[in-house]
Amino acid sequence: xxxxxxxxxxxxxxxxxxxxxxxxxxxxxxxxxxxxxxxxxxxxxxxxxxxxxxxxxxxxxxxxxxxxxxxxxxxxxxxxxxxxxxxxxxxxxxxxxxxxxxxxxxxxxxxxxxxxxxxxxxxxxxxxxxxxxxxxxxxxxxxxxxxxxxxxxxxxxxxxxxxxxxxxxxxxxxxxxxxxxxxxxxxxxxxxxxxxxxxxxxxxxxxxxxxxxxxxxxxxxxxxxxxxxxxxxxxxxxxxxxxxxxxxxxxxxxxxxxxxxxxxxxxxxxxxxxxxxxxxxxxxxxxxxxxxxxxxxxxxxxxxxxxxxxxxxxxxxxxxxxxxxxxxxxxxxxxxxxxxxxxxxxxxxxxxxxxxxxxxxxxxxxxxxxxxxxxxxxxxxxxxxxxxxxxxxxxxxxxxxxxxxxxxxxxxxxxxxxxxxxxxxxxxxxxxxxxxxxxxxxxxxxxxxxxxxxxxxxxxxxxxxxxxxxxxxxxxxxxxxxxxxxxxxxxxxxxxxxxxxxxxxxxxxxxxxxxxxxxxxxxxxxxxxxxxxxxxxxxxxxxxxxxxxxxxxxxxxxxxxxxxxxxxxxxxxxxxxxxxxxxxxxxxxxxxxxxxxxxxxxxxxxxxxxxxxxxxxxxxxxxxxxxxxxxxxxxxxxxxxxxxxxxxxxxxxxxxxxxxxxxxxxxxxxxxxxxxxxxxxxxxxxxxxxxxxxxxxxxxxxxxxxxxxxxxxxxxxxxxxxxxxxxxxxx
DNA sequence: GTAGGGTTAG
Numbered sequence: 187x188x189x190x191x192x193x194x195x196x197x198x199x200x201x202x203x204x205x206x207x208x209x210x211x212x213x214x215x216x217x218x219x220x221x222x223x224x225x226x227x228x229x230x231x232x233x234x235x236x237x238x239x240x241x242x243x244x245x246x247x248x249x250x251x252x253x254x255x256x257x258x259x260x261x262x263x264x265x266x267x268x269x270x271x272x273x274x275x276x277x278x279x280x281x282x283x284x285x286x287x288x289x290x291x292x293x294x295x296x297x298x299x300x301x302x303x304x305x306x307x308x309x310x311x312x313x314x315x316x317x318x319x320x321x322x323x324x325x326x327x328x329x330x331x332x333x334x335x336x337x338x339x340x341x342x343x344x345x346x347x348x349x350x351x352x353x354x355x356x357x358x359x360x361x362x363x364x365x366x367x368x369x370x371x372x373x374x375x376x377x378x379x380x381x382x383x384x385x386x387x388x389x390x391x392x393x394x395x396x397x398x399x400x401x402x403x404x405x406x407x408x409x410x411x412x413x414x415x416x417x418x419x420x421x422x423x424x425x426x427x428x429x430x431x432x433x434x435x436x437x438x439x440x441x442x443x444x445x446x447x448x449x450x451x452x453x454x455x456x457x458x459x460x461x462x463x464x465x466x467x468x469x470x471x472x473x474x475x476x477x478x479x480x481x482x483x484x485x486x487x488x489x490x491x492x493x494x495x496x497x498x499x500x501x502x503x504x505x506x507x508x509x510x511x512x513x514x515x516x517x518x519x520x521x522x523x524x525x526x527x528x529x530x531x532x533x534x535x536x537x538x539x540x541x542x543x544x545x546x547x548x549x550x551x552x553x554x555x556x557x558x559x560x561x562x563x564x565x566x567x568x569x570x571x572x573x574x575x576x577x578x579x580x581x582x583x584x585x586x587x588x589x590x591x592x593x594x595x596x597x598x599x600x601x602x603x604x605x606x607x608x609x610x611x612x613x614x615x616x617x618x619x620x621x622x623x624x625x626x627x628x629x630x631x632x633x634x635x636x637x638x639x640x641x642x643x644x645x646x647x648x649x650x651x652x653x654x655x656x657x658x659x660x661x662x663x664x665x666x667x668x669x670x671x672x673x674x675x676x677x678x679x680x681x682x683x684x685x686x687x688x689x690x691x692x693x694x695x696x697x698x699x700x701x702x703x704x705x706x707x708x709x710x711x712x713x714x715x716x717x718x719x720x721x722x723x724x725x726x727x728x729x730x731x732x733x734x735x736x737x738x739x740x741x742x743x744x745x746x747x748x749x750x751x752x753x754x755x756x757x758x759x760x761x762x763x764x765x766x767x768x769x770x771x772x773x774x775x776x777x778x779x780x781x782x783x784x785x786x787x788x789x790x791x792x793x794x795x796x797x798x799x800x801x802x803x804x805x806x807x808x809x810x811x812x813x814x815x816x817x818x819x820x821x822x823x824x825x826x827x828x829x830x831x832x833x834x835x836x837x838x839x840x841x842x843x844x845x846x847x848x849x850x851x852x853x854x855x856x857x858x859x860x861x862x863x864x865x866x867x868x869x870x871x872x873x874x875x876x877x878x879x880x881x882x883x884x885x886x887x888x889x890x891x892x893x894x895x896x897x898x899x900x901x902x903x904x905x906x907x908x909x910x911x912x913x914x915x916x917x
Numbered sequence: 918g919t920a921g922g923g924t925t926a927g
Contacts, residue, residue, distance in 0.1 A: 311918065312918095314918090315918060338918085339918050340918080341918090342918045342919075343918045344918090345918090346918060346919065347918090372918095373919080374918055374919045374920095375918085375919085376919090377918095377919040377920055378918080378919060378920095380919095380920085381919085381920080408920085409919060409920050410919095410920085411920090412919095412920045412921070413919080413920050414920095415920090415921095416920065416921080438920095438921095439921075440920055440921045441920090441921080442921085443921040443922070444920080444921050445921095446921085447921070447922080470922085471921060471922050472921080472922080473922090474922045474923075475921070475922040476922090477922085478922055478923070479922090504922090504923095505923075506922055506923035506924095507922080507923080508923090509923045509924050510922080510923060510924085512924080513923085513924060513925090516924095539923095539924095540924075541923050541924045542923090542924080543924085544924040544925070545923090545924050545925090546924095547924090547925090548924070548925070570924080570925095571925085572924050572925045573924080573925085574925085575924095575925040575926070576924070576925050577925095578925090578926095579925060579926065582926090601925095602926085603925055603926050604925085604926085605926090606925095606926045606927070607925075607926045608926090609926085609927090610926060610927060611926090613927090636926095636927095637927075638926055638927040639926090639927080640927090641927045642926085642927055645927085671927095673927050674927090677927085
């Protein structure tokens with residue numbers, strides 16, 4: 187239970203003390219707490235209580251009530267209380283100004299300010315910081331310069347406003363002016379100035395400010411130290427940050443959370459967790475921070491665990507925390523818990539929060555419920571571009587590309603994430619033409635593609651093996667400075683490998699500053715599939731020696747593939763046998779198939795058959811085909827016969843098995859059997875899947891199928907071929 | 918008037 191709620195109960199339990207002033211103070215501060223905790227119903231009960239006691243028009247209490255009702259937008263009560271004041275009261279006016287700023291009604295706030303018969307320093311500062319908050323820097327500075335109360339607070343408001351608007355240099359200049367003016371900066375000023383230094387990317391500047399901080403005696407202030415830590419962390423000075431943290435006499439939740447975040451940022455979740463467990467004091471923010479980091483670093487299940495633990499410890503999750511946990515549940519596709527949280531969110535009236543409702547849209551879509559997602563989306567009063575993107579992404583994820591496109595076209599202000607979602611959506615749904623179409627449209631609209639865009643579009647090039655488009659994009663990626671991104675690099679390797687330009691693949695790979703699991707996988711795979719089997723195996727060994735990346739299933743498949751193509755049977759066997767023990771991945775169907783293929787090709791048919799029959803699960807049909815193919819090559823009719831039998835049982839839906847079988851019979855001269863199989867295939871409507879080759883001319887891919895002569899320039903092509911043949915014969 | 922945590926895309 188929150189502190190204010192406890193206080194609320196005890197206040198009613200105790201009778202009003204004889205000390206009138208103390209009692210008023212107590213009620214006022216309780217109202218303040220209730221407002222902060224948004225416990226408006228309790229606040230209204232207290233209000234009634236105060237009316238009964240005849241205390242509701244005490245100035246201090248009336249102001250607190252006014253703030254509470256303004257905060258919860260209860261306009262009837264607000265005007266009631268304003269009427270209760272006799273004549274002009276600057277504090278009431280200031281409250282109204284602040285509330286209007288809060289609601290974004292800046293012009294109303296300014297009107298209220300202008301019509302005040304007299305203004306105090308609070309009025310000026312409220313307007314200056316309010317204008318700054320909404321990016322109206324020039325207007326704010328106009329008022330700042332005319333402000334007759336040049337106190338630290340208004341200076342600080344202006345400096346901080348400039349920082350918030352990214353005008354760090356201006357902020358630092360203003361700070362120098364402040365020093366000249368003789369006004370003494372305080373802890374809050376230093377906090378803002380340190381943030382400006384961080385934004386400026388100048389640790390040296392920060393250190394000279396530190397000198398001033400020490401001189402003015404603020405170095406032991408918690409806020410200032412916290413800002414120093416943040417400065418160090420932004421500059422990458424982790425050791426220094428830790429030293430400042432260790433030297434702090436008093437630390438608060440913010441200090442702990444900052445240092446916790448440092449370890450998470452370094453990818454060291456274990457150390458972060460240790461810090462979290464050691465923290466002497468936690469609040470919702472520190473809990474949220476840890477939960478958020480788990481969720482963002484791919485550990486949504488840990489995030490959920492911690493969330494439940496937080497609730498058990500009596501902390502009430504705030505808006506941020508609910509948004510985070512919904513996002514984790516979306517990743518986990520946990521609809522059941524997600525709907526529970528949704529119900530809770532509705533109960534406490536948070537469903538209008540943009541962050542929360544966007545997460546809800548995402549949750550429903552990730553669980554395949556686009557209709558429910560759309561329902562949540564449509565019921566949002568206020569939508570941000572993230573809400574739109576979540577819904578568009580939801581359609582993409584569920585293959586509803588038409589709906590996605592319609593919605594995408596109606597986004598009021600699409601950003602690059604919106605575009606990337608569409609590009610990625612078409613890619614995932616294998617509509618490659620559209621990938622390039624949307625990408626070109628994106629460029630025409632003036633949207634800047636980022637690393638994510640390039641990695642998707644390059645992936646599209648790899649899928650259609652378009653070297654020309656790929657090279658073009660490579661150039662564009664360099665122009666946009668994204669060529670060193672891991673995702674872009676990986677997509678480039680794959681694109682070049684799939685297009686047969688393995689040399690360029692290798693170049694990109696060697697120049698990558700950072701490689702992840704996928705980068706290694708596509709390079710190893712690319713080499714193996716382009717006939718560089720030995721190099722592929724060497725690279726795999728190099729990875730094991732030099733990198734912390736662990737071999738995955740796909741990599742090991744490529745390794746086996748490479749062994750198969752170089753005839754390294756025993757090496758293949760060794761890799762295969764060490765998969766589980768050394769690399770910790772159980773061989774899947776594909777690995778067995780590949781291994782059977784290796785053994786069969788080299789004529790070790792008995793071993794191949796043994797392996798097949800010893801498998802803990804049903805082998806792929808292709809595995810039997812591979813064995814059969816080995817039998818045909820090495821003329822082993824005995825195993826061929828039993829394998830063929832097995833294949834007969836399995837080949838129902840697989841034309842490759844039939845074809846293989848028919849080839850075996852053909853090579854043994856059993857033409858009747860061949861005919862039988864062909865007839866059977868025809869009856870079952872199976873067709874040998876034809877080969878296909880293609881060539882790219884002027885950005886267009888021309889396909890040629892073995893049994894489908896439908897190219898539009900077929901006649902010309904054959905004419906030219908005939909001509910060439912004639913020329914060749916003539917020599 | 919200030920410091921730490923929030924939703925979407927590869």
